[in-house]
Amino acid sequence: VVTWGDDAAGGDSSGVALLLTEGVIELFSNYKDFVALKADGSVVFWGDAGLWSHEGDIISVTGSGGAFAAIRQNGCVVTWGDDAEGGDSSEVAALLTEGVVHICGIEQAFAAIKADGSVVTWGQQNMGGDSSAVASLLTEGVVAIC
Template sequence: MAFAALKANGSVVTWGKGGRGGDSSSVAALLAEGVAQVCGNVGAFVARLSNGSVVTWGDPYFRGRFAIAPPVDTYVVHICPTSIHAFCAFKANGSVVTWGSPHFGGDSSKVAQHLTEGVVQVCGTNTACAALMIDGSVVTWGDDAEGGDSSGVASLLTEGVIELFSNYRDFVALKADGSVVFWGDTGSWSHEGDIVSVCGSGGAFAAIRQNGCVVTWGDDDQGGDSSEVAALLTEGVVHICGIEQAFAAIKADGSVVTWGQQVVGGDSSAVAHLLKESVTAIF
């Protein structure tokens, strides 16, 4: 609903719906120079300044219940949204600080002692967050129903995890041995295999195996059912991009395969002749 543009001189320009971040007049003086990074969620923005401090603006609900400035003001090296109403800041010492709605992962106080060092990745569902630690373990917090509670697979998340993935309601942890661990709103399980990459849509996942074939699961109408194009996904897939209700896969020959809700990208027949070769990336 709003945009924020970072200019070469370190200033920020915003436009769009004022209450969702399009109006940054209240912090304009802080955004006039020295901004190094900007990120946003569904209703607010955060800017990281070159001096390691942060500035927030946007959603009146977000700013009305919480201080305009998050609980961190120095040594921030990276910022990112963790859910639809929360953010996190990575500090130079490897610690992470979170803020935003406590109902959406903004309150990490219950696991704060685990986030004081060694955090290498944070990702989120709509209402929960998961952090990957340098030792390969995983820490979760936020809404229990959407992945904040990982107790059902806790023994599988103590080591060996190399990357985390999420959709709106569930998490997937990819381990160094190619196995995956799944938890969240739709249950918890693990699968031993040879997975090399995972991608999420709104309610489904697609994984690439070592041999280039694709495995999908989750909501059928959000890309979890790839049966209509299964013959095209048995080998040669090198990258997958997911949106809310559909996926697109790039194959080694530069062709593209799509599936999911037809009206939102799952049907690429209108441009199929342009996707037969030479595609190098999908966004």
């Protein structure tokens, strides 16, 4: 992976460059960070929020405006980034421990569809993170989101 542009928005990946030399199968971004998903399930993160990597079991990554959500092999979700834009999923964490099959990221929130057809949302409440007004429609039978 070769990067360029604004250093504070992912243009400088020198701190993780050695991790980006092979095995990268997909890149994801939000408006200030990047994530590389590697063939072994590890991810490498760089940009405004710093640098880090996670070894192992990630199968999918989705970005919102300032955060990311990833699905692990066991269907559990891990989130990071700007708390107000979906990086903090602690309010719904118990619902994201298994069975998640797809995540859709929008400007400042996420929606996750589970294998049972239910949908879980989190992030900026007025930007899609609060689905309480339609909660009864999201408990089962949903086959696609976003």
